[in-house]
Amino acid sequence: MPDDAPRYRDQPVSFVRRGGRMSEAQERAWAELSPFYRFDVPRDAASTSVHPDAVFDPAAEFGREAPLIVEIGSGQGHAIVNAAVNNPDTDFLAVEVYVGGLARTMLDADKAGARNLRVIEANAPEVLETLLPEGSASEVWIFFSDPWHKKRHHKRRMIKDGFGATVGRALRDGGVLRLATDWEDYALQMREVMDAAPEFERAFEGEWAGRFEGRAMTAFERKGIEKGRDIRDLTYRRVPRG
Ligand SMILES: C[S@@+](CC[C@H](N)C(=O)[O-])C[C@H]1O[C@@H](n2cnc3c(N)ncnc32)[C@H](O)[C@@H]1O
Numbered sequence: 489m490p491d492d493a494p495r496y497r498d499q500p501v502s503f504v505r506r507g508g509r510m511s512e513a514q515e516r517a518w519a520e521l522s523p524f525y526r527f528d529v530p531r532d533a534a535s536t537s538v539h540p541d542a543v544f545d546p547a548a549e550f551g552r553e554a555p556l557i558v559e560i561g562s563g564q565g566h567a568i569v570n571a572a573v574n575n576p577d578t579d580f581l582a583v584e585v586y587v588g589g590l591a592r593t594m595l596d597a598d599k600a601g602a603r604n605l606r607v608i609e610a611n612a613p614e615v616l617e618t619l620l621p622e623g624s625a626s627e628v629w630i631f632f633s634d635p636w637h638k639k640r641h642h643k644r645r646m647i648k649d650g651f652g653a654t655v656g657r658a659l660r661d662g663g664v665l666r667l668a669t670d671w672e673d674y675a676l677q678m679r680e681v682m683d684a685a686p687e688f689e690r691a692f693e694g695e696w697a698g699r700f701e702g703r704a705m706t707a708f709e710r711k712g713i714e715k716g717r718d719i720r721d722l723t724y725r726r727v728p729r730g
Pocket of ligand 1: 562583646
């Protein structure tokens with residue numbers, strides 16, 4: 489049984505680990521760039537888990553005090569590397585379980601000379617629940633979260649009941665959650681879940697938010713557009729803690 493099988497956790501995970509092996513270039517990037525870019529997560533039982541006592545201290549890791557933006561499921565890293573290059577006064581953290589994507593992210597960040605970015609290979613809800621200090625993130629981005637479109641798989645979706653508390657813990661008061669998806673049924677679920685979350689309020693007028701202009705176009709967004717799907721953006725603000 490793979491070591492990410494749900495038996496290790498009380499919740500099903502929202503990912504299936506893609507192809508085990510990295511290309512030679514990715515292996516090299518992983519070895520050479522990890523010391524600077526990758527935070528080595530202390531593990532619990534599963535290989536993508538986070539030890540409950542582990543802490544990522546942004547000021548120590550980046551060597552400065554700056555706003556922190558966390559991207560969950562950063563894929564190949566196009567959006568976050570682009571944002572890091574364009575916002576040198578902000579720090580960025582990519583959270584992914586797909587190691588080939590993390591290797592690509594580190595390569596592109598290095599090529600672009602972006603030093604305000606770190607990557608974490610881990611199951612994102614655990615990063616939000618325990619690894620990040622409470623209120624440490626200014627923004628959390630989740631773009632094109634796996635839609636798990638079959639009904640029997642909906643329990644694997646990341647943005648489901650209870651997610652507001654998970655992400656609300658990591659965000660500072662007034663912090664912003666940005667979501668985007670090309671899957672209408674998941675967009676509706678996201679809006680329902682986040683509207684009901686006491687930790688958040690809508691930060692958009694009307695049905696949906698406008699397209700977030702800080703989001704570089706990724707292959708997932710392009711594919712959705714090519715298939716004629718509407719891209720739905722949602723933006724929520726963390727309400728101040730009582
Ligand atoms: C459909 S892809 C979108 C990638 C990227 N955001 C983009 O727009 O190109 C979703 C990504 O989320 C990652 N992912 C899904 N569940 C995750 C989890 N629980 N923790 C970390 N990453 C996760 C997957 O590995 C995958 O790379």
